[in-house]
Amino acid sequence: DQQVKQNSPSLSVQEGRISILNCDYTNSMFDYFLWYKKYPAEGPTFLISISSIKDKNEDGRFTVFLNKSAKHLSLHIVPSQPGDSAVYFCAASAGSGNTGKLIFGQGTTLQVKP
Amino acid sequence: GAGVSQSPRYKVTKRGQDVALRCDPISGHVSLYWYRQALGQGPEFLTYFNYEAQQDKSGLPNDRFSAERAEGSISTLTIQRTEQRDSAMYRCAVVLGQLMLGFGQGTRLTVV
Numbered sequence: 001d002q003q004v005k006q007n008s009p010s011l012s013v014q015e016g017r018i019s020i021l022n023c024d025y026t027n028s029m030f031d032y033f034l035w036y037k038k039y040p041a042e043g044p045t046f047l048i049s050i051s052s053i054k055d056k057n058e059d060g061r062f063t064v065f066l067n068k069s070a071k072h073l074s075l076h077i078v079p080s081q082p083g084d085s086a087v088y089f090c091a092a093s094a095g096s097g098n099t100g101k102l103i104f105g106q107g108t109t110l111q112v113k114p
Numbered sequence: 115g116a117g118v119s120q121s122p123r124y125k126v127t128k129r130g131q132d133v134a135l136r137c138d139p140i141s142g143h144v145s146l147y148w149y150r151q152a153l154g155q156g157p158e159f160l161t162y163f164n165y166e167a168q169q170d171k172s173g174l175p176n177d178r179f180s181a182e183r184a185e186g187s188i189s190t191l192t193i194q195r196t197e198q199r200d201s202a203m204y205r206c207a208v209v210l211g212q213l214m215l216g217f218g219q220g221t222r223l224t225v226v
Contacts, residue, residue, distance in 0.1 A: 004156075046214040104155075107155070
């Protein structure tokens with residue numbers, strides 16, 4: 001069973017607008033969540049994270065929101081830029097941030113059009 | 115990528131053959147992780163090491179898969195009697211910070 005789900009395989013937005021990528025999870029033991037970005041022919045790279053004790057974390061144009069009651073998190077990119085075009089993976093951990101054992105979603109391909 | 119070198123980058127093998135995939139964490143990281151990524155999916159945890167000790171191998175699909183890490187940091191993931199369903203990208207990763215994994219470029223394995 002898929003414990004971390006990204007139900008939208010792809011998303012297309014116009015440059016300058018907001019991109020919202022969604023992620024749902026089923027395991028209530030998850031206590032740390034991350035987003036990774038992947039360009040073609042490269043490995044995934046860390047983007048932003050959030051602990052379950054918070055509901056929002058912001059880093060520049062990127063903000064992650066966590067709704068524990070709904071078991072839902074989202075990544076907002078504002079404003080979106082063409083260089084943001086990539087595959088975005090949501091990931092979760094039940095290890096209190098102590099290990100790199102992560103459960104990943106299937107990924108959402110974001111295309112930002114100039 | 116991320117101070118992790120993997121070889122080979124591409125490997126095509128015939129069904130039934132054994133393959134060995136190599137990971138060299140260039141900067142000597144304590145923890146080393148192996149993930150597998152099927153086409154159109156996210157990375158899937160296989161196993162990890164602290165130093166040369168294998169801490170968790172719960173993600174290895176079956177006993178055809180094994181991994182070791184020699185003293186000195188290089189790790190090898192071995193798949194015996196390969197099957198077509200083993201075709202995937204195999205990625206090695208190291209911990210750069212709290213849960214911040216740095217992934218290598220991976221080895222694309224194709225079993226024909």
